[in-house]
Amino acid sequence: xxxxxxxxxxxxxxxxxxxxxxxxxxxxxxxxxxxxxxxxxxxxxxxxxxxxxxxxxxxxxxxxxxxxxxxxxxxxxxxxxxxxxxxxxxxxxxxxxxxxxxxxxxxxxxxxxxxxxxxxxxxxxxxxxxxxxxxxxxxxxxxxxxxxxxxxxxxxxxxxxxxxxxxxxxxxxxxxxxxxxxxxxxxxxxxxxxxxxxxxxxxxxxxxxxxxxxxxxxxxxxxxxxxxxxxxxxxxxxxxxxxxxxxxxxxxxxxxxxxxxxxxxxxxxxxxxxxxxxxxxxxxxxxxxxxxxxxxxxxxxxxxxxxxxxxxxxxxxxxxxxxxxxxxxxxxxxxxxxxxxxxxxxxxxxxxxxxxxxxxxxxxx
Amino acid sequence: xxxxxxxxxxxxxxxxxxxxxxxxxxxxxxxxxxxxxxxxxxxxxxxxxxxxxxxxxxxxxxxxxxxxxxxxxxxxxxxxxxxxxxxx
Numbered sequence: 001x002x003x004x005x006x007x008x009x010x011x012x013x014x015x016x017x018x019x020x021x022x023x024x025x026x027x028x029x030x031x032x033x034x035x036x037x038x039x040x041x042x043x044x045x046x047x048x049x050x051x052x053x054x055x056x057x058x059x060x061x062x063x064x065x066x067x068x069x070x071x072x073x074x075x076x077x078x079x080x081x082x083x084x085x086x087x088x089x090x091x092x093x094x095x096x097x098x099x100x101x102x103x104x105x106x107x108x109x110x111x112x113x114x115x116x117x118x119x120x121x122x123x124x125x126x127x128x129x130x131x132x133x134x135x136x137x138x139x140x141x142x143x144x145x146x147x148x149x150x151x152x153x154x155x156x157x158x159x160x161x162x163x164x165x166x167x168x169x170x171x172x173x174x175x176x177x178x179x180x181x182x183x184x185x186x187x188x189x190x191x192x193x194x195x196x197x198x199x200x201x202x203x204x205x206x207x208x209x210x211x212x213x214x215x216x217x218x219x220x221x222x223x224x225x226x227x228x229x230x231x232x233x234x235x236x237x238x239x240x241x242x243x244x245x246x247x248x249x250x251x252x253x254x255x256x257x258x259x260x261x262x263x264x265x266x267x268x269x270x271x272x273x274x275x276x277x278x279x280x281x282x283x284x285x286x287x288x289x290x291x292x293x294x295x296x297x298x299x300x301x302x303x304x305x306x307x308x309x310x311x312x313x314x315x316x317x318x319x320x321x322x323x324x325x326x327x328x329x330x331x332x333x334x335x336x337x338x339x340x341x342x343x344x345x346x347x348x349x350x351x352x353x354x355x356x357x358x359x360x361x362x363x364x365x
Numbered sequence: 366x367x368x369x370x371x372x373x374x375x376x377x378x379x380x381x382x383x384x385x386x387x388x389x390x391x392x393x394x395x396x397x398x399x400x401x402x403x404x405x406x407x408x409x410x411x412x413x414x415x416x417x418x419x420x421x422x423x424x425x426x427x428x429x430x431x432x433x434x435x436x437x438x439x440x441x442x443x444x445x446x447x448x449x450x451x452x453x
């Protein structure tokens with residue numbers, strides 16, 4: 001595969017780049033002394049922010065809406081044949097026959113289930129709400145234990161069989177990746193720090209809701225797990241994340257223990273993983289679970305509608321933090337349902353995870 | 366030549382690190398060539414990558430570069446796969 005233009009390091013060093021090497025900033029950012037730690041952390045965050053701005057602008061421009069929005073998905077599944085070239089060989093187009101490859105079938109069905117949930121629950125027509133074709137590549141790489149959204153399509157690895165199985169197995173993983181596309185076309189939350197953890201959390205929320213919608217489960221019946229069925233049999237764990245009880249999904253000799261916090265008290269400050277986007281997402285994940293649990297019934301209905309309105313309402317800044325997002329959900333609950341039990345459930349949930357400085361009434365902060 | 370790879374991020378957000386010494390290995394020359402190419406095409410600062418994509422920190426004899434999926438060069442790809450699989 002051709003090296004991407006982004007790969008030419010030295011000659012393309014951007015002008016905003018700091019002179020202090022990032023690993024030093026990294027160490028400083030973890031220093032006890034706030035006089036050292038704070039500026040270093042801000043620099044790291046700003047640099048990373050600039051990089052994403054450019055990237056998102058690029059990928060957003062690349063995929064233009066195509067034709068009239070339809071109530072039917074336009075899916076295409078590709079096979080990378082254990083290479084890492086995208087998109088790979090076309091295996092199945094919309095309406096085409098099953099190929100006999102279970103992985104292709106699962107990806108096709110998973111995209112269909114996700115499309116259906118967004119359409120039926122929120123009236124959304126595909127990733128961009130304008131019928132954007134859904135593209136996914138399976139069998140990516142050799143023993144590749146990951147799935148991702150590259151800005152234009154979903155990509156799934158087969159797993160190594162030792163720790164991870166095939167990433168197309170859990171429908172919530174497929175829906176999680178598709179939801180990254182929805183976020184890119186709506187709130188476009190920066191994939192770093194708290195806005196990045198919100199981006200991750202929204203993918204977990206709509207991932208789990210897709211599974212619950214498919215199974216017809218209520219909030220009480222749902223497992224609220226992300227990646228159930230993905231861990232190989234020898235791994236001690238039930239899934240990768242738990243929205244109901246963050247930090248309890250696995251505890252294994254090789255994988256270590258699920259590091260997710262459920263509350264702000266245990267918020268993890270790190271520069272790894274884009275500032276802990278897959279760690280601190282536990283906090284907004286748990287807030288959503290608490291709202292859904294308090295309201296009862298189908299979580300995609302009231303709780304999901306409040307979160308969906310927040311994501312797509314156009315009021316979130318791309319660098320929104322947890323408190324900004326929480327306040328936006330309170331406002332969304334009020335505009336959808338007035339000052340009733342929904343808004344109270346939202347305020348209670350955020351207070352339980354440690355974000356309590358929210359106003360019940362709409363207006364300037 | 367000592368080559369270490371730290372992989373962070375990914376859907377699971379689980380970190381992995383492995384190191385390998387090329388001395389005494391039958392493929393030492395090949396790995397050294399890969400390492401040189403991987404460092405040449407690497408970023409000197411961490412890159413943002415894509416949602417759920419892996420990030421790699423590759424250190425060759427004390428010099429560290431960064432790369433992120435899916436934009437690895439062929440040399441980086443082969444090197445990180447070998448080190449994470451065969452390193453300790």
